[in-house]
Amino acid sequence: GKGLNVALSCLNYGRCTLSAGVLGAAKIAADQAIKWSRTRYQFKRPLSDFELVKLRIARMSALVYAMDSVLYMTTGLLDRHDPDIMLETALCKVFCSEMGWQVIDDAMQIMGGEGYMTENELERSFRDARIYRIVEGANEVMQSFVFGYGGKQLAERMLAVQEAVGWDREQPLGANLARIVRNGLRPSILRHALPLAMEVYLGKRPPMPEITRVHGSLADRARRFCALVREHSHQFKVQSKRYEEKILDRQAVQARFADNAMWLYAMACAMSRLDSQLRQGEDGAEFERDRQACLHFLDLAELAIRRNFAALSDNADESMLACAQAAIAHNDTLPNSLFYIPERSPVAAGTGRTPDR
Ligand SMILES: Cc1cc2nc3c(=O)[nH]c(=O)nc-3n(C[C@H](O)[C@H](O)[C@H](O)COP(=O)(O)OP(=O)(O)OC[C@H]3O[C@@H](n4cnc5c(N)ncnc54)[C@H](O)[C@@H]3O)c2cc1C
Incomplete structure (x- = not known):
């Protein structure tokens, strides 16, 4: 239906x-x-x-x-x-x-x-x-959704290449070699596998996407935007290879990609709107406010995206996980009766403080 x-x-x-x-x-x-x-x-x-x-x-x-x-x-x-x-x-x-x-x-x-x-x-x-x-x-659920749904196509393509020509630790040496040689000679696999291997192992970025129809005054902004899009796609592949299936449990890593997708989408929307305002020849105080607002936003978004790229390798995730674990362990020593507990909790219903209604 x-x-x-x-x-x-x-x-x-x-x-x-x-x-x-x-x-x-x-x-x-x-x-x-x-x-x-x-x-x-x-x-x-x-x-x-x-x-x-x-x-x-x-x-x-x-x-x-x-x-x-x-x-x-x-x-x-x-x-x-x-x-x-x-x-x-x-x-x-x-x-x-x-x-x-x-x-x-x-x-x-x-x-x-x-x-x-x-x-x-x-x-x-x-x-x-x-x-x-x-x-x-909740925005955290949305971040996971954006990562999973937005990255699905690329992840599936990477998985297909991995299955065709990647090393399988479960298989014996001979079976691995036979499969890799057999699949490695197929042009359809080679077309995807080669650029992917160059990116993931040698750090070679794919060609930059291009925005060709944009107001002249926004040309440099459009080029910077395209460079960020390319880096976003590159980092997705590199980090997917790094974490493999463990990435599904790493919400902090997923959120960096989801947030960058959000900033990139917003940059594209803002640039497109200013482009249209410029083409229509808008002017006056309202237009000048809008123009400066857009340019400042593009700067803020670019900085946020670069911070997220950097945080993919330079972050406090390890101490964050240890810190959360210790705080949870300490909290487990406090009696439920001091706190509000979800009415339908499968593990502690009826053990908490009664809300003052
Ligand atoms: C004023 C008001 C109006 C509402 N109106 C409607 C309505 O009209 N229709 C309707 O259907 N609902 C309505 N709701 C309910 C609303 O949709 C839920 O509150 C909302 O979906 C969040 O669910 P929850 O409150 O059960 O929080 P929970 O699901 O218990 O989540 C609590 C917090 O845990 C975190 N969290 C939860 N899941 C994950 C996850 N997978 N990963 C990471 N973190 C997570 C998030 O930080 C989240 O905020 C309303 C709520 C309020 C307060």
């Missing part, structure tokens, strides 16, 4: 409407906070004069522009009835909920104590924005 399709398209709509909700709240919060920074004086200067306030104003502006671009592109795919946009809607949901939270947090910081008070709308937006990272698929 069509039940699964109906269920999956509901998720697509839900993830877009959630993103639209948080984008609206983030836009209002950013405008409110910037206005506040112009009219609130401290040390005889408006808050907007301070560089660390400018940093937040710029980040809010950049992230709002990028969220808007991502949502516009994703809902466009939805309206066009593209056959499979589960990945794009998941990326849109994670991006808008994470960035919306950041924008509203920046706005709260700029408004200071006044932002925290319940009488203005920001406090409500702040509280509401927190749930978007949990509902419609």
Whole structure:
């Protein structure tokens, strides 16, 4: 039947409407906070004069522009009835909920104590924005989904090559050699296996993708974007080879790829929107705000992606796992009766504190 399709398209709509909700709240919060920074004086200067306030104003502006671009592109795919946009809607949901939270947090910081008070709308937006990272698929679940579903095609291709010409520790020497020689001479296998081996063992990157139709002023940005896409694909292959099937249990590694896919998608959406604005000859204060927001976003995204590439080999994963293990072991020594315990816990239902309803 069509039940699964109906269920999956509901998720697509839900993830877009959630993103639209948080984008609206983030836009209002950013405008409110910037206005506040112009009219609130401290040390005889408006808050907007301070560089660390400018940093937040710029980040809010950049992230709002990028969220808007991502949502516009994703809902466009939805309206066009593209056959499979589960990945794009998941990326849109994670991006808008994470960035919306950041924008509203920046706005709260700029408004200071006044932002925290319940009488203005920001406090409500702040509280509401927190749930978007949990509902419609907790963002950690989305990260695993993006890694698994987004990397499926490439992983399957790598697996096919591995099965055809890779060394199988379970097989005797003769059987291994016979299979490798037999398959290694087949052009269809060779076509995939050779470039893959060059990449994984010799670090030789594939040719860079190209963006040929982009406004002249964005040509360098487009080239930098293409270099990041190529590196993303290269690192996926290298790390898949490094961890093999163990990567399925390494959510921290998966999240670095999922986050980079998210940043890359957002960069493409933001660049495409600015390209369109430039071609339409937009001008004025609103356009200049948008242009600078886009350029700043592209810088922020590129830096985040490079940090994730570096963290693939230089990270604190080992101490993180040991630290979590020790904290869990210590927590196991504390009595359940001091804490709230899930009502339907299969191991401890009924042993916890009673919530004060
Ligand atoms: C105000 C509100 C409105 C809601 N409205 C609806 C609604 O209209 N329709 C609906 O269907 N549901 C609704 N929900 C429920 C919502 O969908 C769930 O809260 C959400 O899916 C998360 O599930 P959970 O709360 O059971 O958290 P859990 O599944 O118990 O997860 C708790 C946390 O554990 C972590 N986690 C869980 N799984 C993994 C994993 N695989 N890998 C890594 N980390 C993980 C995440 O950090 C997650 O946030 C609503 C919830 C709230 C609070």
